Amino acid sequence: DIQMTQSPSSLSASVGDRVTITCQASQDISNYLNWYQQKPGKAPKLLIYDASNLETGVPSRFSGSGSGTDFTFTISSLQPEDIATYYCQQYDNLLFTFGQGTRLEIK
Amino acid sequence: QITLKESGPTLVKPTQTLTLTCTFSGFSLSTSGVGVGWIRQPPGKALEWLALIYWDDDKRYSPSLKSRLTITKDTSKNQVVLTMTNMDPVDTATYYCAHRSQSDYYFDYWGQGTLVTVSS
Numbered sequence: 365d366i367q368m369t370q371s372p373s374s375l376s377a378s379v380g381d382r383v384t385i386t387c388q389a390s391q392d393i394s395n396y397l398n399w400y401q402q403k404p405g406k407a408p409k410l411l412i413y414d415a416s417n418l419e420t421g422v423p424s425r426f427s428g429s430g431s432g433t434d435f436t437f438t439i440s441s442l443q444p445e446d447i448a449t450y451y452c453q454q455y456d457n458l459l460f461t462f463g464q465g466t467r468l469e470i471k
Numbered sequence: 472q473i474t475l476k477e478s479g480p481t482l483v484k485p486t487q488t489l490t491l492t493c494t495f496s497g498f499s500l501s502t503s504g505v506g507v508g509w510i511r512q513p514p515g516k517a518l519e520w521l522a523l524i525y526w527d528d529d530k531r532y533s534p535s536l537k538s539r540l541t542i543t544k545d546t547s548k549n550q551v552v553l554t555m556t557n558m559d560p561v562d563t564a565t566y567y568c569a570h571r572s573q574s575d576y577y578f579d580y581w582g583q584g585t586l587v588t589v590s591s
Contacts, residue, residue, distance in 0.1 A: 365534055398577040400518075407567055407581035408518065414575065451518055455576030458531050460508070460520040 366391050366456050370463030378471045383439040385466045387452035390433075396455040397435045399428055402465075403448045411450075412437065444470060473497035475507075475568050475582035482588050483558050489587060493551040493568030497580075500526055500546050506571035507551040508578060509542065511564040519564075523571060524551055560589045 367390040377383050387397065395415040400408035410419045412428035415435055425440045439446055447470055452463040479491035491509070498505055508523035522532045522542040532540050541554045551568060565586045569578035 396576055400578075402518075407569075407584055408578075409581075410577055410579050413572070413577045413579075419579070453518075453520075453577065459534070460523070460576070462510075462518040462520060465517045 365459065366393065366454060366461055368452060368454055368461050368463040370452050370466060372466060373464060374467040374469070376469045376471045377442050379442055379444060381442045383442050383446075383468065385437045385450055385452075387430075387435045387437070387454075387463050388433055389435075389454055389456075391456065392432050393454045393456045395431050397428075397430065398453045398455075399426075399437045400451045400453060401446075401448045402451065408451060442468075442470075473570055473580040475570060475580060477566060477568050477582045477585040479566075479585060479587065481586060482590065484591050485559055485589060487558050489553075489555045489558050489562070491553045491555075491566055491568075491585065491587075493553070493582060495549050495551070495568075495570070498570065500524075500544050500549070500551070502526055502573070504573040507544070508569050508571055509551075509553045510567045510569060510578070511562075512567070512584075513561070513564040516564075521555075521566075522553060558589045563587065563589045 369388045397415045399412040402408040416428045449465045449467045475495040505526045509521040524542045539556045565584040567584045568582045570580040572579045
């Protein structure tokens with residue numbers, strides 16, 4: 365089974381900061397890597413699919429990159445409404461796996 | 472407009488079998504490429520994928536829980552049912568159902584989730 369290592373597990377940043385989260389797969393997963401945002405008490409929301417594609421309606425300050433085993437999720441300018449937990453999710457060999465999550469807080 | 476909603480018991484006893492139903496609208500599970508999955512989240516912990524059923528009745532399960540899970544669909548009722556046997560307190564979680572993108576491998580629509588507590 366493919367393991368996903370997401371880091372950091374928590375992050376504190378100021379409004380306007382550039383924020384980066386990484387996800388590493390234990391094997392090559394091509395670009396089958398997606399990113400979700402989850403706010404407290406809510407269901408996850410898809411932000412980025414296939415490593416770098418912005419879901420419709422998602423602000424352009426969110427972006428993703430990478431392929432193979434190493435992936436990066438970036439918020440170019442942190443906004444107060446971005447406070448949430450972020451998860452990566454991979455697909456390989458007919459199975460799905462989520463990362464452990466990154467809790468993002470405002471400094 | 473795609474919507475999904477989970478239903479089932481909020482409390483189950485250890486060793487019992489959990490049955491959850493996902494009732495959806497805005498798509499058909501008889502359409503090629505469509506899938507519905509189940510994902511859970513223990514309080515304060517990460518998301519965990521459990522199972523997924525495809526339009527052609529192909530079924531996939533998390534390897535760590537495969538022996539305890541069964542996923543089925545009722546296309547005429549627009550429902551997907553997940554059963555999990557031998558429930559334990561560690562299975563206490565919010566259970567979500569979600570629509571798998573028709574042509575890709577992500578979940579683009581989610582239900583609101585239902586909290587299931589396992590306790591005697």
